Structures are given as C-alpha cells and as structure tokens.
Amino acid sequence: MRILDIKTFVALARNRHFGRTAEELNTTQPAISSRLAAIEAELESRLINRGDGSFALTADGERVLQSFEAILGDIDQLRGTLQGDAVPALEPLRIGAIDSVSSTWMPHLIDSLHRSFPNLKIELTVDGTKHLIQGMTKGEFDVIFSLHPVLDDGFRSFTSCVLQMVWAGSPKLIDPDRTYSVAELASLPIISFPKNSPPYQMIAPYFHDEQALASKLTSCNSLYAIINLIIDGFGVGAIPAVTIRRELSMGLLHQVQVSKRFPPMHIVASYQASTHQDFIRKVISQARISAARFCASVEPDMAWID
Template identity: 50%
Template sequence: MKLANLETFVHLARLRHFGRTAKHLNTTQPAISSRLAALERELGTQLVVREGREFHLTPAGHEALRVIEKMLSDFDTLKLGFANPDNIAVTLRIGAIDAIVQTWLPRLYDRLRHAYPAAQIEIVTDSTANLLAHMRSGDLDITFCLDPVLEEGYRSFVLCSYAMSWIGSPKLVDSGRIYTVAELAAMPLITFQRGSPPYRMIAPYFQDESVLASQLSNSNSLPTMIRLAIDGFGVAAVPTIVVQKELASGELVSVRVNKPFPPLNFIASYHPAPGSLLTGRVAELARRTAAEFCTEVDPGLAWVEGTPDR
C-alpha cells in the first residue's frame, strides 16, 4: 500500500475536488484518479461515489478516512519526533482576522520563528468567510477567526473571548449619558461586512430587522471601522481590547448602553492533513499564547473559555 495513495485520498476527502487536489499535490487529475483507484483495489471496496463534478464518500470511505488519517498522523508524529526543529523546512500558512492580528498573533509569530527557524511562515489577514474558504480549498493550514470549519476531518476549538463595546467620536456620543437600545439604533452605525458573524448579531441585539436597513457603513477591516468611528461616521461595536489607546487618548469614547453587546468567541480551525507536520503544534501553541495574553490584560476584556471574570 503506497503512502502517496493514502495521502491523496485524505487530501481528496478534504478538498472535495479532483482538480484542487491535483493542484495541491502538484500533479494531474488522472494521477489523482489512478491513485484513488489503486487504493480502492487494495481495500476491495469503493471509497468515493462520483456525481458529475461532485462526489461524496461511501460509508466505507468514511471509515477508511478515519483509519487512514490516524495512520498518517501517527507517521507524521514519528517523523517529527526524529526531526531537529532547527531543520524543519515547511511552510506554515496562517489565516487570522484583524482582532487577533492586533492582539496576540505577533507573539505567536515570534515564538514560531524561534522554535522553527527553517520554517517559512505566511500570514493572511482577511474576513472569517474568506479565511474559511481558503481553508477549505487547501490554501491555509490553520485559521483564527469567528466561525469553525464544520466539515469532516477538521478540528476546531475556542481560543479566547473578547468583550465588545459600542464606541464613537466624542463629537457624536455623550459619554455621560446612558443610551437605550432604541436611541442607539437611531444613530448611524458602522458594522462589519454583511453576513459576517458580528453583523449577524446586530438584528438580534436590537430585536429589529429594520435596523439593518437604517444608516449603515460596512467594512471587512477592523482598523477601517475604528477610523470611521474616530472621524464621526457613526458608532461601532468592536472588541474593547483593540481600542484601549483611542479610548485613553479621547479620540473615541465608549457608548454607555443599558444592554451590553455579546462577546465574540475566537476559534482555531485546522486539518491534520498528511505532511502538515507542525499544524497540531501551532494550534496548541496558539492556545497557550492566547491564554497567556488573556492573563495579562483586564479579565473583563479578554478571557479563555469558561473563565470570564466580569
């Protein structure tokens, strides 16, 4: 049983596309089909059912995927155990949203550079939706964002949570006043892009879908939202931890509201794909780095799951 056939099957099950799998493995679609057929002959069962350009795993395919993933994971662990960390020349492709980039991602990056000096580390900053799309297409190894990847084979866990605050320019907001939700809804709002996890929280917060049709400015960039708020375009709900300097300088003020905005949970997702030697270790290091960051800041601003002190 060839290792390449096992690895190809796992990548194919993850990417759900023969063309993307061929591109990811730097080979051709006929080669992918040939490897799959060889594995099915060796196992004596059909693993994949093709329906035009789409396909799905058979019950035997799901069982084979579970066993083969463990075999390859154990083999990668064995290789990693014999490897000198200074000589592990792999590419780590990390995707993160702005709130993570602005808090503890630089610390994680420095630790990875120190632990694996031969590794090439690529950082992609984007929206949750785009990062998850890159993950599913095999273009990222691990993501830190607001939604998990729910497909089979992926692993996801909550890294940390951040408190949210409504913020705005002192030209627009009376810092000594407590606003009702209705009064807040009447103000111009700055939100994350439509369809994003924070955007989906707006209507339930106001208990009124019509708020989404009011005066809105949208952005998929947290720094842009903060800049718009400073310039008086409206009020925005953002992680409080990322605007501490602006609040301290008076560029922004907190909007005191009689109903707090729910916190955001940040989730790590990765796929232990064959050859991804360091992905699991990166995930664990990210968990520790996020937890460490949370212990160093006001516990009401950031915390690990199950331990908010607010």
C-alpha cells in the first residue's frame, strides 16, 4: 500500500468530503475514489458509508484510520529525527476564533505553541460563531473557539473559559454614578451584534424577560467597531469586560450600573477528534493553560475557568 493512499484516506476522514479532499491534495475526485477503492480492496473491507450526501466511517474504517494516523505519525517522527526538526505532522495548524478570544488570550496560545514547536505554521481566522462552525464541519479548521459547540460526529467540545459581559457606555452618553433599570437602558441607543448571532441571542432575552423593548438598535458584526462606536457615544453595548479593560482604565468607557446583571459568555473550544490526535491533544492542553493563565491575570469577576 502506498504512503499516498494512506495520506489520502486520512485526509478524506478529516474532510468528510471527496471534493474538498481532492482540492487539498491537488488532484481529482475520481482519483480520490480510486485510491479509496484500492485500499478497501487490499484490506477486503468497506471503510466508508456514503450516499445521499452523508459520509461516515465504518467500524473498520475507524480502526484503519487510527492505524494510518499512527503510521504517518511514525514516519513524521522519523523524518523529524533525521532532520532535527520538531514540526508536527499537522501543518499548518488552522485555528478559528471569535473577536473576544483573539483580543484576549489567543496571543498567549500562539506564543506558547511557537515555543513548543518553533517551526510550526499557524493560520488564525477571526470570524463569527456561525461561520467558524460551518468551516469546522467542512474541514477548514483544526480547532475553533466560539460560542457554540460543534455537534457533528468526529468533534469534541469543552468550555475553555467564561467571560463576564457588562453594559458599557461613554461618559458622553451615560451617567456612571447612576443605576439604570432595564427599561431605562432600553430607552438608550444600543449597539449589538447582528440579529440571530449568538451575542444578539444573549441580549434579546435580557429585555424581553423584563417586557422591555430596545427601540434604538444598531447592528454591527465587529467587536472592535462596536467598541469604537460606544466610545464615540453612539450607544451602549453589552460586551465582555476583559475586551475593554484599557478603555475602562483610561476613562473612555464606563461600565453602566444596571439593576439586572447581564449573563456571562461561555467560550467553547471544538476540535477534530479523529485525525492527528496526539498533536491536537497537545494544542488543546496548551489552549487550556493559556486560557487559565489569562483568567488568572485579570480581575476574578471578568474572566474565569468553569
């Protein structure tokens, strides 16, 4: 059996799509199908159930995947030993994260990964939860940090940290010494993330549960743009407190004192559980450490480990 066939099967198991696998390996879909057929014929076993848009490894396919990953890992380790190179088999590492992570502890994680794997290439994509989850299920990421878990087969998720959300406003607009009721807050112009996004879904019940209506609402899909709009006095917004520590300390923003506390935001890590298991476990371990260290470096009521 060729190494090319083994690599093809591992890539196919990760992507769960013949077209994406062909694109990744710079070949055609018929070539991918041919290599899979050759493997199944040689092993005399069906490895993948496919049809009507579905894709799943059989029990034999799961066992073969584990063996193939071990083989590729051994080859990569041997190559690294001969070349004096510590680069893992997975390259580049594709990470996706929402703004609240990229602006807080993501730099710590990237720095720690580079210290552990000096030659590792990392691709970081900052996007919303919806697009990150879609990309993860399409095989475009190895690890993502968002507001919802990836629930498809082949993925695992856990809460990496919790960020406290606060209402923030400019002294141009709000009185920092005043305590606002939910109704009074609803009367102010509010800047939020787009409707149907996870952050918006946290804001809507806040008012609805108190039978209040936020009538002046502006939507924006960028955390940084929202912060700048709030600083300029265009409205108030509910955002993670750790993302505006500098603005709070400089007096550009104030935490709005409210009669009803805003619920915290849980940051969920999701990762590929079926491919490159040893390396991904190391990445996840580093992510847990980076999140914990960041939470320990800020005020306890801003961020914590659940």
